[in-house]
Amino acid sequence: MxxxxxxxxxxxxxxxxxxxxxxxxxxxxxxxxxxxxxxxxxxxxxxxxxxxxxxRPNVFISYERKRNFTLLQESLVLKNYGLTAAWIKKIEINPPFENNGKMDFKANNFKNIKDFPLAPGQEIRGIISLLGLEDNTLKKTKRSYYIEYKRKLQVQVSQPSSSHMNSYS
The missing domain is CATH 1.20.5 (Single alpha-helices involved in coiled-coils or other helix-helix interfaces)
Incomplete structure (x- = not known):
């Protein structure tokens, strides 16, 4: 030792x-x-x-169909389910909606949302189709939605999320 x-x-x-x-x-x-x-x-x-x-913010896009008598309204809903504001950086929808009808409801208007604040519980709705019972205005396909956003008070943090929805649109 x-x-x-x-x-x-x-x-x-x-x-x-x-x-x-x-x-x-x-x-x-x-x-x-x-x-x-x-x-x-x-x-x-x-x-x-x-x-x-x-x-943290939780932002999702959902697809919604409402039938009112013989008309069918199809829309996309962008909503923040979180408890803090989200700054939407960009939204991608693949493949983009293609309108086969005469009336254009600007089905891809969500891709124009950039640097936009979305408060907790706030939602934005966009009509993508308004059609009759037998009409086939939008092409039916499976789509993926990609949302990139960040928290309001945090620098350089983006929380991308994607959801795959089989929208009949």
Missing amino acids: TYLTLSIVDSISQLKTSDIISLSSVVISALSLAGAFITYVIKTVTDYNKKIEEI
Whole structure:
């Protein structure tokens, strides 16, 4: 053994039993305090991340069909289901809607929304088709919707989400 180890062992062997118990209780208390501090830091970070996740914006596009007598109205709804405002950076719809009818409802108007704030609970509706019972104004296909947005107070954070919907449009 080295000289330092021998001197520590000699020092401990010269301690009384009560001194050893006191020293060990101090070491155990210090370790408990360090463990409590580490647990506190981990819990604080976890709670902060959970709170941020709870209040973040949640923006989705949904497809809606409403029948009113013999007319069928088809629309897209952009809504923020989150608890904070979202800044819409861009929206992509693939493949784009193609209107086969005579009346154009600007079915792809959502792609023009850029740098637009969307408040919690706010929704934007866009009519993509208004047709009769047997009309086939829009081509039917499966579409994917991509929305890129960021939180209002956070810099350079975008939360892209996509949903695949089989819209009969």
